[in-house]
Amino acid sequence: MKLYIAQATCSLAVQAVANELGLSPELVHYDVFGKTTSDNADFAEVNPLAYVPVLELDDADKERITETIVISSFLADRHPESGLIPPRGTMERVRMDQLLTFIATEIAQKHIPLMRRLMTEEGIAFTSRKLLTAYAALDARLADGRPYLTGEQFTVADAYVWATMWHERSGVKLDHLKNLMAYVARVEARPSAQKALKDEAELVSVHKARLAA
Ligand SMILES: N[C@@H](CCC(=O)N[C@@H](CS)C(=O)NCC(=O)O)C(=O)O
Secondary structure (H helix, E strand, C coil): CEEEECCCCCHHHHHHHHHHCCCCCEEEEECCCCCCECCCCCHHHHCCCCCCCEEECCCCCCCEEECHHHHHHHHHHCCHHHCCCCCCCCHHHHHHHHHHHHHHHHHHHHHHHHHCCCCCHHHHHHHHHHHHHHHHHHHHHHHHCCCECCECCCCHHHHHHHHCCCHHHHCCCCCCCHHHHHHHHHHHCCHHHHHHHHHHHHHHHHHHHHHHC
16 A cells, blocks of 8 residues: 655545554655655645545555555555554444544544634634634543543554644643643654654655655
């Protein structure tokens, strides 16, 4: 499998999930600003919507899957023993899908226009409030001392929240949310997260060196 990633983006979630599962997809870096890829692929052809993550399968058609939730769930579903995602058709899975959609729409996609400085003052205030509300809801969930969002078990939702902790770049202050901040540090300490950061940094540096040569 081939996984297209970009630096410090939601693709880190898929990397962390793959690492939890012991999978080693070939990583390809996409520079979202320069529009180049580390393997010289034309990213406009890889994903005409021009965003990561993209997972290319090893099947004959080399089918490509997009969307962070879909890729993470696809990988986790193929390894039910991992406990990274509850089985389809159960209420636990409904709650997980609800949480993943919440993270995508109320957190990840709310950060992006803030980080890119694309909003009016009113837009910044509105979106920052929305983000604070969303993060406060996660903080409240963790208030009973559970280590991860759904309990004792690390899941794809934890990988996604960790990968999209972009509050410093979008100017949203979260330091008062102590449960959340301790939880993020816990997720980041996992070997899967550390490996994701290391692999990403190495690939970005190889890509940059190639462009500079
Ligand atoms: N709907 C997609 C959105 C993914 C997305 O927003 N990717 C960002 C990084 S987190 C990206 O590649 N942006 C590049 C760009 O917009 O130019 C998903 O949920 O995976």
